[in-house]
Amino acid sequence: xxxxxxxxxxxxxxxxxxxxxxxxxxxxxxxxxxxxxxxxxxxxxxxxxxxxxxxxxxxxxxxxxxxxxxxxxxxxxxxxxxxxxxxxxxxxxxxxxxxxxxxxxxxxxxxxxxxxxxxxxxxxxxxxxxxxxxxxxxxxxxxxxxxxxxxxxxxxxxxxxxxxxxxxxxxxxxxxxxxxxxxxxxxxxxxxxxxxxxxxxxxxxxxxxxxxxxxxxxxxxxxxxxxxxxxxxxxxxxxxxxxxxxxxxxxxxxxxxxxxxxxxxxxxxxxxxxxxxxxxxxxxxxxxxxxxxxxxxxxxxxxxxxxxxxxxxxxxxxxxxxxxxxxxxxxxxxxxxxxxxxxxxxxxxxx
Amino acid sequence: xxxxxxxxxxxxxxxxxxxxxxxxxxxxxxxxxxxxxxxxxxxxxxxxxxxxxxxxxxxxxxxxxxxxxxxxxxxxxxxxxxxxxxxxxxxxxxxxxxxxxxxxxxxxxxxxxxxxxxxxxxxxxxxxxxxxxxxxxxxxxxxxxxxxxxxxxxxxxxxxxxxxxxxxxxxxxxxxxxxxxxxxxxxxxxxxxxxxxxxxxxxxxxxxxxxxxxxxxxxxxxxxxxxxxxxxxxxxxxxxxxxxxxxxxxxxxxxxxxxxxxxxxxxxxxxxxxxxxxxxxxxxxxxxxxxxxxxxxxxxxxxxxxxxxxxxxxxxxxxxxxxxxxxxxxxxxxxxxxxxxxxxxxxxxxx
Numbered sequence: 001x002x003x004x005x006x007x008x009x010x011x012x013x014x015x016x017x018x019x020x021x022x023x024x025x026x027x028x029x030x031x032x033x034x035x036x037x038x039x040x041x042x043x044x045x046x047x048x049x050x051x052x053x054x055x056x057x058x059x060x061x062x063x064x065x066x067x068x069x070x071x072x073x074x075x076x077x078x079x080x081x082x083x084x085x086x087x088x089x090x091x092x093x094x095x096x097x098x099x100x101x102x103x104x105x106x107x108x109x110x111x112x113x114x115x116x117x118x119x120x121x122x123x124x125x126x127x128x129x130x131x132x133x134x135x136x137x138x139x140x141x142x143x144x145x146x147x148x149x150x151x152x153x154x155x156x157x158x159x160x161x162x163x164x165x166x167x168x169x170x171x172x173x174x175x176x177x178x179x180x181x182x183x184x185x186x187x188x189x190x191x192x193x194x195x196x197x198x199x200x201x202x203x204x205x206x207x208x209x210x211x212x213x214x215x216x217x218x219x220x221x222x223x224x225x226x227x228x229x230x231x232x233x234x235x236x237x238x239x240x241x242x243x244x245x246x247x248x249x250x251x252x253x254x255x256x257x258x259x260x261x262x263x264x265x266x267x268x269x270x271x272x273x274x275x276x277x278x279x280x281x282x283x284x285x286x287x288x289x290x291x292x293x294x295x296x297x298x299x300x301x302x303x304x305x306x307x308x309x310x311x312x313x314x315x316x317x318x319x320x321x322x323x324x325x326x327x328x329x330x331x332x333x334x335x336x337x338x339x340x341x342x343x344x345x346x347x348x349x350x351x
Numbered sequence: 352x353x354x355x356x357x358x359x360x361x362x363x364x365x366x367x368x369x370x371x372x373x374x375x376x377x378x379x380x381x382x383x384x385x386x387x388x389x390x391x392x393x394x395x396x397x398x399x400x401x402x403x404x405x406x407x408x409x410x411x412x413x414x415x416x417x418x419x420x421x422x423x424x425x426x427x428x429x430x431x432x433x434x435x436x437x438x439x440x441x442x443x444x445x446x447x448x449x450x451x452x453x454x455x456x457x458x459x460x461x462x463x464x465x466x467x468x469x470x471x472x473x474x475x476x477x478x479x480x481x482x483x484x485x486x487x488x489x490x491x492x493x494x495x496x497x498x499x500x501x502x503x504x505x506x507x508x509x510x511x512x513x514x515x516x517x518x519x520x521x522x523x524x525x526x527x528x529x530x531x532x533x534x535x536x537x538x539x540x541x542x543x544x545x546x547x548x549x550x551x552x553x554x555x556x557x558x559x560x561x562x563x564x565x566x567x568x569x570x571x572x573x574x575x576x577x578x579x580x581x582x583x584x585x586x587x588x589x590x591x592x593x594x595x596x597x598x599x600x601x602x603x604x605x606x607x608x609x610x611x612x613x614x615x616x617x618x619x620x621x622x623x624x625x626x627x628x629x630x631x632x633x634x635x636x637x638x639x640x641x642x643x644x645x646x647x648x649x650x651x652x653x654x655x656x657x658x659x660x661x662x663x664x665x666x667x668x669x670x671x672x673x674x675x676x677x678x679x680x681x682x683x684x685x686x687x688x689x690x691x692x693x694x695x696x697x698x699x700x701x702x
Contacts, residue, residue: 086637087470089440119438120631122471124638147598160655162664167655175595184598186591218659234585240537240670243651244526247498247535251647254639258651280471280631286437287475288605296602300594300609304511304518308569313513319591 008342009334015342016334022345023048026063029348030099033070034077039102046101046132051335054326057196058132060337060345066099066130067348074272075099075129081106089118092253093125097272100131104277108137111281112144119286122279126253129273130154135187135320138176141281142183145290148176149280153249156259158191158230161239164218166229167258170194171245176320178284180298185320190242192233198224248278359693360685366693367685373696374399377414380699381450384421385428390453397452397483402686405677408547409483411688411696417450417481418699425623426450426480432457440465442474443604448623451482455628459488462632463495470637473630477604480624481505486538486671489527492632493534496641499527500631504600507610509542509581512590515569517580518609521545522596527671529635531649536671541592543584549575599629 008017023044030040043066051059069075079098083106086092091110095103107123115121131137131152138148154169174187192212201208201224213227214220221227232238250257255276262271284293307316330336337345359368374395381391394417402410420426430449434457437443442461446454458474466472482488482503489499505520525538543563552559552575564578565571572578583589601608606627613622635644658667681687688696 087634088468089472090470090634090637092638117439118469119441120471120473121440122633126639147603159661160658160667162661163655163658163667164661165659167658175591175598177595177598184594186595188588188591192585218661233588234543236670237539237584238588240526240539243535243670244528244537246651247526247528247648251644251651252498252633252635252638254643254647257647258654282473282603283438283441284603286441287443287603288477292605293602296605296608297598300597300602303610304514307511307514307518308516310510310513310515310569316511316514319587319594 010339013338014336015339017337017342018334019048019052019331022051022060022335022337025345025349025351026060028350029063029067029345030070030077032348032350033067035070035099035102036078039077039099042105043099043101046105046136048335049136050132052327052330053133053323054330055133055323057194059335061341062130062132063348064344069129070099072270074270076272079103083110085114089114089121091121091123093123093128095125095128097127097129097274100129100273100275100277103128104131104137104279105140107277107279108140111279112141112146115141115146115281115283116144120280120282122281124248124253125277125279126255126274127272128275128277130275131277133187134172134174135176135185137279138174138187139183139185141279142176142178145178145284147178147282147284148174149282150174151245151248151278153246153255153257153261153276155261155263157195158232158242159214159218160243161232161236164214164229168242168246169261170230171242171249173241173245177297178294179301180294181301182324183320184297184301184318185323187320188233190233190238190245191230192238193230195230198227198230249276252276252278361690364689365687366690368688368693369685370399370403370682373402373411373686373688376696376700376702377411379701380414380418380696381421381428383699383701384418386421386450386453387429390428390450393456394450394452397456397487399686400487401483403678403681404484404674405681406484406674408545410686412692413481413483414699415695420480421450423621425621427623430454434461436465440469440472442472444474444476444479446476446479448478448480448625451480451624451626451628454479455482455488455630456491458628458630459491462630463492463497466492466497466632466634467495471631471633473632475599475604476628476630477606477625478623479626479628481626482628484538485523485525486527486536488630489525489538490534490536492630493527493529496529496635498529498633498635499525500633501525502596502599502629504597504606504608504612504627506612506614508546509583509593510565510569511594512583512587515565515580519593519597520609520612521581522593522600524592524596528648529645530652531645533675534671535648535652535669536674538671539584541584541589541596542581543589544581546581549578549581600627603627603629 026044079096134150141148170189253276377395430447492499604627
């Protein structure tokens with residue numbers, strides 16, 4: 001993939017930065033903060049990929065926070081990631097408090113290698129940090145023809161179903177399926193909303209949808225300025241998923257869970273994130289086989305596209321398709337950033 | 352576990368039947384339809400377990416349908432279930448069109464044995480039939496200290512997000528975690544409602560919650576008499592999960608998917624269900640270890656129980672807890688059935 005933009009272009013209040021240039025700047029910023037080039041490139045790629053897919057909340061907007069952590073020492077710029085093959089099909093990884101993207105990229109490489117031999121494999125990771133989107137790592141498995149499942153927990157924000165106090169994080173889970181053309185990407189928060197969306201509603205002075213947030217007293221609110229806790233998606237269903245994500249990410253790996261997760265969203269925090277991750281990979285070769293699997297997925301996608309859309313929808317889309325469209329567009333046009341953010345990134349890149 | 356009731360008791364319009372007696376009657380009904388005793392006992396146990404846990408829609412109310420299928424030959428009463436170890440950690444099962452509960456019970460036995468050696472294992476099943484609740488089989492894994500994940504598809508009822516035509520089934524998924532005391536059971540339909548609930552609303556002349564169903568023309572409706580299609584839970588989230596469940600259950604096992612699943616809910620159907628199932632098991636021994644895992648789960652459950660309940664809730668519960676309470680109650684008091692249903696079961700049991 002080649003970036004069309006040779007240099008950033010300003011359009012109104014937005015700068016369009018080419019993906020290559022943005023990756024280079026982010027990598028330099030990580031290197032300036034003590035990260036070896038190879039790891040800095042990995043971390044930069046993970047951030048820029050989120051922006052390319054339109055998931056800007058998990059993209060380069062987080063760079064400054066990571067760099068601050070690396071400089072303060074709450075994130076280890078030179079982790080010695082330890083890999084243990086605990087059973088025939090399982091891997092345990094000690095992330096040594098490295099950047100989440102560095103640790104998770106390593107975990108996924110090991111998982112892919114193992115899964116091709118065993119048909120299904122799992123990796124549990126502890127002592128890691130935030131890593132961006134779950135699906136970014138699973139897409140690496142899909143590129144090798146494998147199905148990926150991933151879970152990640154985070155800072156306590158989500159009240160349990162029937163409760164009012166924050167317990168779980170937004171606790172996303174993801175499934176990525178290799179498919180003819182582009183993979184199918186199912187990746188979402190188990191909470192009804194996220195803090196990113198609450199901040200957005202505050203900025204735009206819009207109210208929140210009903211049933212998504214609580215105020216400080218634990219009462220339902222649609223006022224984004226009052227919203228400090230979030231609710232599970234679809235009540236007990238999102239709650240059940242959030243709990244499952246927490247068990248796989250935190251408890252199975254011996255990490256702090258729920259309310260005990262260090263509050264990494266605050267700037268005055270001096271302690272490591274100590275997050276856990278969990279990935280599974282499955283090789284379709286050992287079930288119906290690659291060709292019938294691809295043909296089946298291709299046919300399902302085609303039939304979903306041909307299915308009658310609801311009022312207000314142009315077409316029935318397959319999960320991951322909106323992000324793929326944004327990806328193609330942003331590869332062509334560049335990634336839209338606020339001039340302030342682009343300035344910050346360049347400053348952090350020590351250029 | 353011992354049933355207190357030695358004989359059924361009639362209370363108003365309800366008969367309370369002891370679990371043992373109900374199991375015996377169901378097993379006899381399966382045997383009368385040509386199923387060997389061992390398989391008949393398995394199938395009966397699976398049905399009665401659903402009733403004990405309060406999931407009556409998946410319990411003995413389905414017996415007549417299974418018996419009809421066995422007698423007509425659309426379900427094979429004496430399947431030769433074939434087990435293939437396709438890779439180190441994967442199993443493929445050909446259910447030979449047997450009762451879903453017989454095939455899935457066999458699959459789970461094989462999966463548990465393999466997982467204890469490999470740390471994680473998966474089983475893909477094809478040529479099977481409806482099997483009741485997903486969590487019933489996963490509880491067998493939890494009883495051996497393993498985490499279970501399960502997916503099952505079904506007859507096309509659920510419109511995709513942004514669509515109006517039925518595509519996926521209610522496509523439930525489940526996670527079961529071994530825990531001190533009773534396991535944690537997350538088990539739900541990825542659709543916003545089920546046909547069972549629509550039928551219930553029709554009987555009670557109640558309207559459906561908004562955003563759960565569509566009428567024949569594909570328009571939103573809250574009138575249960577007009578509702579013929581159901582919507583995904585939480586919009587694109589439930590849709591993504593339903594799709595993932597379909598890929599694991601159907602496509603990965605080479606089974607018909609979505610609209611191609613035989614419509615087994617109709618009584619005039621003469622063809623086998625050809626359903627697929629998928630289960631994963633994970634052994635916590637190969638991650639943080641059994642004791643830290645149990646301690647972590649126990650602590651999480653305790654803290655959720657201590658968490659402040661929302662208005663209208665007595666306490667924050669853990670997924671599976673309401674069903675556990677019902678289980679305890681029904682073991683003590685018996686399983687409530689309509690007199691008609693109990694008559695039918697006894698008639699089918701050839702007694």
